[in-house]
Amino acid sequence: MTAAGLIRAAPLAGPQRHQLDPADWATLAEALRHDHALDFLGLWGSPGAVHAAFREGAALLLTSVPAPDGHYAALSPARPAASWHERAVADLFGLLAEGGTDHRPWLDHGRWLLATPMDERPRRAGGEPPQPEWRPPPGEDLHQYPLGPVLPGFGPAHLRLHLRGERVQTLEALLGYGHVGLLGAMLGRSPRAAARLVGRISADAAVAHGWAFARAAEAATGAEPPPRAVLLRAVMAELERLACHLSDWGHTVGMAGLAVARSRCVILREGLLRAQEVAFGSRLLLDAVVPGGVATDLSPDGEAALAHAMAAVEQALPMLQSLQDRHVGLQDRLAGAAPLAGARAMALATGGIAGRAAGRDVDLRRDMPYGPYPRFAFAMPTATIGDAEARLRLRLREMPESLGLIRAALARLEPGALLAPLPVGAGEGAAMVEGPRGDVLHWLALDDQGLIGAAFPRDAAWGHLPVLESVMAGRPFGEWPVALASLNPCLEGADL
Structure with a gap:
């Protein structure tokens, strides 16, 4: 069955939103690896649940999955852009994407008063704020070039470039500096x-x-x-x-x-x-x-x-x-x-x-x-x-x-x-x-x-x-x- 078919076969939890159980969500995550007809639009959380939006032609498809144990199957291996959303959901709701491509913080730099502030039971944060985590450099003989977190004319963000000579090998963005809740x-x-x-x-x-x-x-x-x-x-x-x-x-x-x-x-x-x-x-x-x-x-x-x-x-x-x-x-x-x-x-x-x-x-x-x-x-x-x-x-x-x-x-x-x-x-x-x-x-x-x-x-x-x-x-x-x-x-x- 196609990814869109899996979503439409699930019962409705709202006028446009289909409710998948964790097993069907995992099947959807696997189906997306082979089905490129669905455009991934976004993924977000609510206390105890995760939601995703896709576009198929003129149709908007919404789907949800309960995450009572705080975990759900990641979509990022099949849809790379989902990685940023999964990191935001982890920071805000404490819901972790199992098998995700990136588990580093995205918005929370350890300076919030509460960790996972949008969870039903947020916990008080404490300790020394950690340094930002960056992907390992892709090789040797590279130097780092940091930009931000103040980028005049473009907004608050920390950008880290790895260069070999004058050529960029990787660019990575980290947000959270302008987070307003x-x-x-x-x-x-x-x-x-x-x-x-x-x-x-x-x-x-x-x-x-x-x-x-x-x-x-x-x-x-x-x-x-x-x-x-x-x-x-x-x-x-x-x-x-x-x-x-x-x-x-x-x-x-x-x-x-x-x-x-x-x-x-x-x-x-x-x-x-x-x-x-x-x-x-x-x-x-x-x-x-x-x-x-x-x-x-x-x-x-x-x-x-x-x-x-x-x-x-x-x-x-x-x-x-x-x-x-x-x-x-x-x-x-x-x-x-x-x-x-x-x-x-x-x-x-x-x-x-x-x-x-x-x-x-x-x-x-x-x-x-x-x-x-x-x-x-x-x-x-x-x-x-x-x-x-x-x-x-x-x-x-x-x-x-x-x-x-x-x-x-x-x-x-x-x-x-x-x-x-x-x-x-x-x-x-x-x-x-x-x-x-x-x-x-x-x-x-x-x-x-x-x-x-x-x-x-x-x-x-x-x-x-x-x-x-x-x-x-x-x-x-x-x-x-x-x-x-x-x-x-x-x-x-x-x-x-």
Whole structure:
């Protein structure tokens, strides 16, 4: 039986979630070694249980397994990206992945007051905090190059590189330095109260997280957002995508030495942010998308402000494209830099620009359609080379599509309500949204009072961290700034 078949054959524990017993979970872990049809999305814990999410085409598959003795069969031997999730589950809940590829701490560096703080019986931590554990060096005659835990512009993380001469042999990332206890803070709150926390997981993906969380809450409660709110969500999401692409494109070419192009992108992005403040009252659209709809309407002057900012971006795109095509120095720095192989992208289920630049043709707006996107026509460019140059080229090619989607959504706006009521009661829901950097997943379970009893937010950073480690293996150290900028994994998104 296929891995998907094993999951679907198990009884339902929720509207979308199948409950496996430990023996069937172990069978699933083995089946995943041979079945590559399922994309691994995430793995998370709750007291005494572990949950996982997979994608099969347009279907989201959720499954759980009880772990009353604190152990469960690891998925990381079959899905490498699961290793980071298994380490987080061990740190937060004390649940250990038997047969896992890595058992070192990920978030807990021995400085928390409580060990396994989200377990039903957390224990008080004590003793001297240990030094971080790193993988053994892959050979002799290597030297270590530490980066962080403060990485200006990218967030808190400790990165350790092993080099032979100027060539990187391995790169390893360690998080936990920006851990804020988000999962614990969400518990016991209503979905609308928790939405403020969700919107701050990643500032430049606030709409994507807000939309995915709102859709999950609406699935759990049976609420239906008004048509005007759905269109406004799409407008905000595509504006966010534009701003993120401009920022990442400009930052990367700046790292490659073209400061004038970076400055131009900063100006264009600032114009978008100012237009968003006029249109919706927030530069970064924080708290704009809430369960049941949106919290703010388009202002009377908003459409004109957005049109002006978008026109400036549209006029600048040919110049930015010409720079990337014709600037010899930029080509020398970007072409072939930090390549992601297509097979590796498939194995890691890499989403967003990074995955599409490596030939993985996945975009949730088309493949798992939601909101108004099924009514709109738009292209999804891809490439196969997978290097920094391809990632930047796709960002430029995606921006006109976002401009067209914004205009199409604005043209269809009609007067109407912005917010639907959320029924109070028990329920469970999950949803995915295509964020600026890749797929965003939210799952939550509500108790009888309609308060969050369990939740899991999955940022695209969970998929990009293993990519960041992969693209630098065997590459010159000089490619490191371009690799980090072109992927821009937003480290805070995985440091929950």
